[in-house]
Amino acid sequence: MLVAGLCSLLVHFCSWRGKQWLCKWCLRGVAVVWSSGSPPRSGSKMDRYDRAITIFSPDGHLFQVEYAQEAVKKGSTAVGVRGRNCVVIGVEKKSIPTLQDDRTVRKIHSIDEHVMLAFAGLSADARVLVDRARVECQSYKLTLEDPVTVGYIARFIANTKQRFTQSPGRRPFGISMLIGGFDFDGTPRLFKTEPSGAYYEYFANSTGRGEKPVREYLEEHYNDETIIDEASVLKLVVRSLSQVVQSGAQNIEIAVMKPSDEKGRVQHRVLPIEEVEELLKVVEAERAEAEAEETSKKGSSK
Template identity: 55%
Template sequence: MSRYDRAVTVFSPDGQLLQVQYAQEAVKRGFAAVGIRGPNVVVLAGEKRALAKLQEDRMEKKIYPLDEHVVLVFSGWAADARVMVSRAQIECQSFRLMVEDLVTVEYIARYIAGLKQKYTQGNGRRPFGISCIIGGFDCDGTPHLFQTNPSGTYYEWQACAAGRCDGAVLEFLEKNYSPQAVATDAGTIKLAIRALLEVVQGRDHRKLEVAVLQRGKPIKMLDLHAIGAIIAEIGKDKEEEKELKLKK
């Protein structure tokens, strides 16, 4: 099978593009990313790698604004993500210039997916080794959450995850996501952080990055103090649950 992975345009006998599978494996080895859509809020959260002692914290980013109403979080190769984010930001600006309106969330998700797909059908290139979660609000105030894969596919979700241990995070979201859990903005934020803590070792708030998009408001990035306070609150909730179980 090894000879079938030398070019991205060659299908293997079982109908697979091995270079695309390798890109998907790169995503699975990347740091975790989570997106949750509530009725009035969209929350994106990402796990950051541990910083070197002398490294500037502002240079290590997992979440990027594409426009004033659309945000992207990625899992996979950071260098690939930087190129993708740059192209998506330019596309958002071009759309506004040509159409004189804000880009829709589905449009920019489809653009990113299309760009990824182009890199699966040409020689001398390789697929993007990233999975992108794009969230935001359309002009009519409707929240949307999309995920794109290295193959060029994209889907809309209520809650999704990418990166290492994404199966465990998705299982957690399937068990805990409900209209009641995301009825409030605070509940949606807490659920996103709880999902990410399923894979973050040590519950270190310095490894988390969280963006909150509320209808009609600018993008808000939670600071370390706010993230730490929510993690502490989650810890208290778990202790209370244990006490209730013991009493029963």
């Protein structure tokens, strides 16, 4: 009540002075607009729209949301591909200090027995959302006695992100997430959420610093008639990550989720580094064979 009263007095005072300014003390982020005058601070006209998350710029931008998207572009690359009977997520692993325990550095998290996610952006923000998503999964199961659908938890995460773009005193989450898993009927699903709160379903997509080249590779090579089983999906994930990640199993982390039996139970496992190395060898051999075949075709055409 006291704060609201002070803000009201400030509005009338500034209106009388004929100034244009944003009330710093108003916890609700109320913008005070006057007919004339200039803001009593230095800086360009566009700078004032950086002050509050709930204020649009004249050309329709929310700058803090765009800054959060820039944080995503600086994060590790992540890619997800959905097959007919599996979902595979791969992420770029950056080098860590020698004395750091690598078990504490994870970009792929299990949300429930049948849902997993990977993220690009700020790890601390991701930890908060992962914890909230896990609590929501358990609450849903206790209330309805059924596991959540992948679409439900993707929408929950997206709604949480959106609230942080429309409430004063907060900032947007600087992360983008790839959420994959299986519904209770055995259907594989893959979603992507943005810092703005938008979310969409995909057959394959990427996020992070290498999003553009990886997505272009996926658009060129993904085919739902050939990318069917686990082996073909794994190869596509490795090939797409190799567009932006240095070769070596130590730089890639891959998780696979697929049905384990006819009762609908789902198996989730992270590939050991030895299995990733074998997969890389197969992919490199196939690539060398394709290049040799293309070279021979060019030679014969001449």
